[in-house]
Amino acid sequence: MLNSTSLPTVLEGIDVWDGISHLGSTDLHWEFTSADAVISRVTPTDTPARGGLTLIPGLIDTHVHLIGNASSTPSDFLTWPLVTRPEEQVLHGLAHAQQALAVGVTTLRDLSADDVQFSLGRGINKGLIAGPRIFAHGMVSMTGGHGDMFVPPGVDPSLRRPTADGPDACRSLVRTWARAGATGIKIATSGGLLSDGDKPSWRNHTRAEIDAIIDEAHALGMLVAAHAHTREGIRIAIEAGADSIEHATDMTEDLAHAIAAAGTPIAPTLLINDAIATRRVPVSEDQAEAAATLVHSRDAQFAVAAEAEVNFVLGTDANGFHVGFGDQLAEVRKMAEVFGWSAERALQSATSRAAAAIGRADALGRIIPGAAADFVIVRGRPWEDISDLDTARIVTVVSRGRVVSGELPR
Structure with missing residues (x-):
């Protein structure tokens, strides 16, 4: 059990950017509450700030997949989870989580979780071991949809993730995930790029099924993240009232304005789609071709969407295979480049705006x-x-009030 006895709870005269704007030289105080810690005072000071150092909120990655091979032993992306016991998977998930934490990512949202991620998150939250905050969404996928076909077709069906067909079955699976400890639900309104067998253009679930999933999730206080690559998938996600859209790769100008009007946050997952399209990572020819088609005009469309004030937030789709758990900072820099953003807007996408996207606007991504x-x-x-x-410029990472990387400046 982590212990807060004798740990520092104040940092004086540090230059602070608070998640929205620059505060200048500040005295920062925090206090411990059980296995956690909260900021208690943020006070401007005349003390000159420590030369060359800036304190910013911990970053938030709104779209990751913790469970995958974190070792240096080569493995196949799709089959590794099928041949690795859950007891071992949780250790790989913890390794990925701590890799992200070491580079300043203090909160992760896993968008295809089950009991492994639920258990990992509970253990970290109880202070058993250091790690980032983990929010875990259970996926409601249809038979043959994105998620169900994320394994080779010859695999024993009993080893596949649960699926749901029909509105009642969809409601039941939402309730099952809620009972297991999910903090949200993920759906797909288009096919995917990495699924083994489906195509981005495939419809996933009917509107009646999607409406049932979102209604049930909202009734149980859970947000719904919608995977959508295609224009039709994006449109369905907007109309159905999804709380966030993941990828939105083929966004058009009219869809961008609809998204901006709705205020729906978008995780654009730039690096992973680039990696697949260029075959920088091992992928099949079909996967690379599908990705290349989607990203062909993506950057120009996304620049238009950014101009329309679409609320893009940090979401990498990191899985340790195609994108690493230390690549979040590179993703933010890539977002600034593609969207034509100011540095401050890019930083907001990984802090205050990302916190709001996962329903934690007052608790995370801010220095308040x-x-x-x-x-x-x-x-x-x-x-x-x-x-x-x-x-290379990170000096210190503090999570739950405790230094987890580097040391506090003296």
Whole structure:
């Protein structure tokens, strides 16, 4: 059990960017509450800030997949979970989580979770071991949909994730995930790029099924994240009232305006789609071709969407195979480049805006009283120059009030 006895709870005279704007030299105080810690005071000071250092909120990746091979032993992306026991998988998930934490990502949202991620999140939240905050969404997939076909077709059906067909079965699976400890639900309104067998253009679930899933999730206080690559998938996700859209790769200008009007956050997952399209990572010819088709005009469309003020937030789709759990900072820099953003807008996408996207606007991604004591100290001023948001410039990572990487400046 982690112990807070004699740990520091104050940092004086540090330059602070609070998740939205620059505060200047600040005295920061926090206090421990059981296995957690919250910021208690944020006070401007005349004390000169520590030279060259900036404190920012811990980053939030709204779209990851923790369970995958975290070792250096080569493995197949699709079959590894099928040949690795859950007891061992949780250790790989923890390794991935701690890799992200070491580069300042203090919160992760897993968008295809089951009891492995639920258990991992509970263990970390109870202070058994250091790790980022984990929010875990159970997926409701149809038979033959994105998720169900994420394994080779010859695999014993009993080893596949549960699926649901028909509105009543969909409601039942939402309730099952809620009972197991899910903090949200994921659906698919289009096919995927990495699924073994389906295509991005395939419809996933009927509107009646999607409406049932979202209604039931909302009734149980859970947000719904919708995987959607295609225009039709994006449109369905908007109309059905999904709380976030993942990828949105083939977004058009009219869809961008609809998304902006709805205020729906989008996780664009740029690096992984680029990696698949260019075959920078091992993928099949079909997967690379499908990705290349989708990303062909993506950057230009996304730039238009950013101009329309679509609320893009950090979501990498990191899985340890196609995108690593130390690549979040590179994703933020890529977002700034593609969207034509200021450094401050890019940093907001990984802090305050990402926190709001997962329903934790007041508790995460900010340096304000009452928010979690999760923060990162870096060399430079990343809200002015996004290139300063780099793993090589990280000095200290604090999670739940405890230093988990580096040390506090003296």
